[in-house]
Amino acid sequence: MAKRAKETGKAESKLTDDEVVKLALREMKKAVPEIEKRVLERDALAAESRFEAPKTADIAARKDDD
Amino acid sequence: MAQYDWIDLTKTRGYRRLVDVLDDVFEPQAIAKRLSEEMTDAVQSILVEHGYVDKDYRSTLYSFYAKKGRPYRRDCVRLHFFNGLVGLDKQRTDLVCEYGVPNDHYYGYIVLRPTMTATLGRSVLAPGIRVGADGRAIQSEHQVNVLGYPLTVWGFPSMEQPADIAVCAHVSCWAILRYYSERFPQCREYLISDMARLASPFDPGGLVPSLGLTVWEAERVFQAADCYxxxxxxxxIRAEEKDVTDxxxxxxxxxxxxxxxxxxxxxxxxxxxxxxxxxxxxxxxxxxxxxxxxxxxxxxxxxxxxxxxxxxxxxxxxxxxxxxxxxxxxxxxxxxxxxxxPEKIHFPAPAVDVLSHRLARVLTQGFGVPEENVEIRRYFMTTISELRREVRKRASQMGDALVGSFMRLNSAQYVWVIEFCSQEQWHKGNIAGRAIVDATASQQDPVATLLLHSEQLAISFDRSLVRAQHRPLRLRRPQAVPLPRMEVNLSQFLRHDNRRVSGENNDAEGR
Incomplete structure (x- = not known):
C-alpha cells in the first residue's frame, strides 16, 4: 500500500477511519511532554541572556555598510 | 504658511533640485543623495509641501528641542512621491492628472525635520519603489491628506533616528507600535517622544535616551503600550561548533x-x-x-x-x-x-513545532500521505475570520466538504495553521496536508488541534467534551486538484520600476 502511495503520490491508508483518529489522539498526547520541554528550553535561552544587555544605539551602522 | 513646489525628476538635476527649494536645516543635499540611491525610477515627481505640522516631530520639539539653547523651527516639510502621470497646477493649487484620481499615481511620503542632522522623519512609502526590495511584507493602509485630496498608501511606517532623543531601538519600537495603531483600531497611537518615557519607570530626561535601549527596556516599551x-x-554557539546554527x-x-x-x-x-x-x-x-x-x-x-x-x-x-x-x-x-x-496567545511557536512533527506522523501513518509530501513544514498564526476568508477565496480548489469543515470550526479568535508539503509541492504553491491548532490552547492540552486534513480525509476534533467523538470526514475532492498553500498575513508587493535594477548601489546616475 505504502509503495503504491509512493508511486501514485496520492494518499492511501491501510487504517480504518477510527484507527486514524486513535493514532492522532495518541500522537497528540505524546506531544504534550515534548512541548513542555521545548518551551522551557527556549525560555531558558531568553532568561540566560537577560544579563547580556548591550544598549542598541547604532548611529554609525550606515557608515559600516557603505 | 503652507506652500507647494513641484519637482519633475525626469528633468535635469533630478533629486538635486530639492536643494533649490529646501532650507539647509532640512539637509537637502544629503536627502537628495539618499533618495537618488534608494528609490527606483518609478518615482518621477515630488510634491514638496512646506509648513507641514508633523505630530511626531512636534512631540520631540515640545519635550526636548524647545529646551535647548539653539532655536529649532516648529514646521516640517513633507515630500509626496508620484509617478510621471500627475502634475501641479500652481495657478489653481491643484493636482492634475488623467481621470482626476491622483491616488492612482501616489507612492507615499517622507517628512523632513528641521534639525540640521538626521532630518529624515516619519515616512510611509510603498515597498515597490525601494531599490532592491522584493517579496512579501507586512503593510497597512495609511491615509494622507494633501491639497484637499484624501490619498492612501500601503506600507510600513519608518523614520531615521533623531539620534539625541531617540535612537535605533526607540525608532524600531515606534515603527511597530505605529503599525499596530494604524492596523488595529483597538491599539492607541504613540508618538516618538513617548518611546523614551515608556522604556523607563521614571522620566529619563534628555541625555539618557541618546545612550540607547537594552532589549529588556524595549520589552518594557511594548508592555507599557498594552502589548504582550x-x-x-x-x-x-561555542567556538568549536562554528558550523552549527540555532x-x-x-x-x-x-x-x-x-x-x-x-x-x-x-x-x-x-x-x-x-x-x-x-x-x-x-x-x-x-x-x-x-x-x-x-x-x-x-x-x-x-x-x-x-x-x-x-x-x-x-x-x-x-x-x-x-x-x-x-x-x-x-x-x-x-x-x-x-x-x-496579543493577550490571547497561549500556545507559542516552539509548541507548534513539536506538535507539527507528531501530526506529520499521523498524516503519513494514518492518512497514508507519502513521507516525501510532509518533508517541508510551515506554520503561522492568523485569526479564524481571516482563515475563513482565505478558505472562501479558494473554495473551488478546497472543495465543498473541506470548506464546510473550516466554516463549522468551533474556534477561538487566533489559530495556528500548519502546512505540510514536498519540495515539488512547495515550488508549485501546493500542500499535502494542513492542521489548524487553537492558539489559545494550554500547552498541556492533549487535543490542541481543531482540524487535520489531507487531500481526501479530514478529522475535526471535538474539544467540547473530554471523551468526545472525533469524526473523520471523506472529502471527495477531485484527485487532480491540489490543495493551495495559504499566504494570508504578508502581502506580495508589485515592484514599481521603470528599469532593471540589481542591488543597492545601482542608483540612477545624474538624478
Whole structure:
C-alpha cells in the first residue's frame, strides 16, 4: 500500500477511519511532554541572556555598510 | 504658511533640485543623495509641501528641542512621491492628472525635520519603489491628506533616528507600535517622544535616551503600550561548533513574521536594532537538509525597516542566499527578537513545532500521505475570520466538504495553521496536508488541534467534551486538484520600476 502511495503520490491508508483518529489522539498526547520541554528550553535561552544587555544605539551602522 | 513646489525628476538635476527649494536645516543635499540611491525610477515627481505640522516631530520639539539653547523651527516639510502621470497646477493649487484620481499615481511620503542632522522623519512609502526590495511584507493602509485630496498608501511606517532623543531601538519600537495603531483600531497611537518615557519607570530626561535601549527596556516599551511581548534569544554557539546554527530560533522568527507580527530584532555585534517586516522565498526551492524540514530553508532574503536606510532594505537570510556577500548584515547577525503578541496567545511557536512533527506522523501513518509530501513544514498564526476568508477565496480548489469543515470550526479568535508539503509541492504553491491548532490552547492540552486534513480525509476534533467523538470526514475532492498553500498575513508587493535594477548601489546616475 505504502509503495503504491509512493508511486501514485496520492494518499492511501491501510487504517480504518477510527484507527486514524486513535493514532492522532495518541500522537497528540505524546506531544504534550515534548512541548513542555521545548518551551522551557527556549525560555531558558531568553532568561540566560537577560544579563547580556548591550544598549542598541547604532548611529554609525550606515557608515559600516557603505 | 503652507506652500507647494513641484519637482519633475525626469528633468535635469533630478533629486538635486530639492536643494533649490529646501532650507539647509532640512539637509537637502544629503536627502537628495539618499533618495537618488534608494528609490527606483518609478518615482518621477515630488510634491514638496512646506509648513507641514508633523505630530511626531512636534512631540520631540515640545519635550526636548524647545529646551535647548539653539532655536529649532516648529514646521516640517513633507515630500509626496508620484509617478510621471500627475502634475501641479500652481495657478489653481491643484493636482492634475488623467481621470482626476491622483491616488492612482501616489507612492507615499517622507517628512523632513528641521534639525540640521538626521532630518529624515516619519515616512510611509510603498515597498515597490525601494531599490532592491522584493517579496512579501507586512503593510497597512495609511491615509494622507494633501491639497484637499484624501490619498492612501500601503506600507510600513519608518523614520531615521533623531539620534539625541531617540535612537535605533526607540525608532524600531515606534515603527511597530505605529503599525499596530494604524492596523488595529483597538491599539492607541504613540508618538516618538513617548518611546523614551515608556522604556523607563521614571522620566529619563534628555541625555539618557541618546545612550540607547537594552532589549529588556524595549520589552518594557511594548508592555507599557498594552502589548504582550515575548523575547526570543538565539542559542550561543561555542567556538568549536562554528558550523552549527540555532535553526529553532530562525524557524520561530519566521513563524511569527508570517503571522503578521513585525519583529524587533537585536544585533549585538552591531549594537543595532531593526524591524523585520517581510521576506522573499527563493526563486527555486531547495532540497530540505533534514526531514521534516522547515520553510525557513526556503527563505532567500529578509525585508528590514532599518533606521539607517529607507525602509524595506533587503538583506540575505543566510549564507546560502542569492544576496550573500552583499555589504551590510544578514539574518545570521540576529541575536534576539521581540514579538509583541496579543493577550490571547497561549500556545507559542516552539509548541507548534513539536506538535507539527507528531501530526506529520499521523498524516503519513494514518492518512497514508507519502513521507516525501510532509518533508517541508510551515506554520503561522492568523485569526479564524481571516482563515475563513482565505478558505472562501479558494473554495473551488478546497472543495465543498473541506470548506464546510473550516466554516463549522468551533474556534477561538487566533489559530495556528500548519502546512505540510514536498519540495515539488512547495515550488508549485501546493500542500499535502494542513492542521489548524487553537492558539489559545494550554500547552498541556492533549487535543490542541481543531482540524487535520489531507487531500481526501479530514478529522475535526471535538474539544467540547473530554471523551468526545472525533469524526473523520471523506472529502471527495477531485484527485487532480491540489490543495493551495495559504499566504494570508504578508502581502506580495508589485515592484514599481521603470528599469532593471540589481542591488543597492545601482542608483540612477545624474538624478
Amino acid at each position: 511581548p515575548l523575547v526570543v534569544a538565539k542559542k550561543r 535553526q529553532g530560533f530562525y524557524e520561530e522568527m519566521l513563524s511569527y513574521l508570517e503571522s503578521g507580527f513585525p519583529l524587533f530584532v537585536e544585533m549585538r555585534s552591531r549594537l543595532h536594532a531593526v524591524v523585520l517586516v517581510g521576506c522573499q522565498w527563493r526563486q527555486s526551492s531547495v532540497a530540505p537538509t533534514r526531514v521534516p524540514s522547515h520553510a525557513w530553508e526556503q527563505v532567500d532574503s529578509l525585508l528590514m525597516v532599518d533606521d539607517n536606510r529607507l525602509p524595506y532594505r533587503s538583506v540575505p537570510a543566510s549564507a546560502t542566499s542569492t544576496l550573500a556577500g552583499s555589504p551590510g548584515y544578514s539574518g545570521e547577525d540576529f541575536d534576539r527578537f521581540i514579538v509583541a503578541l
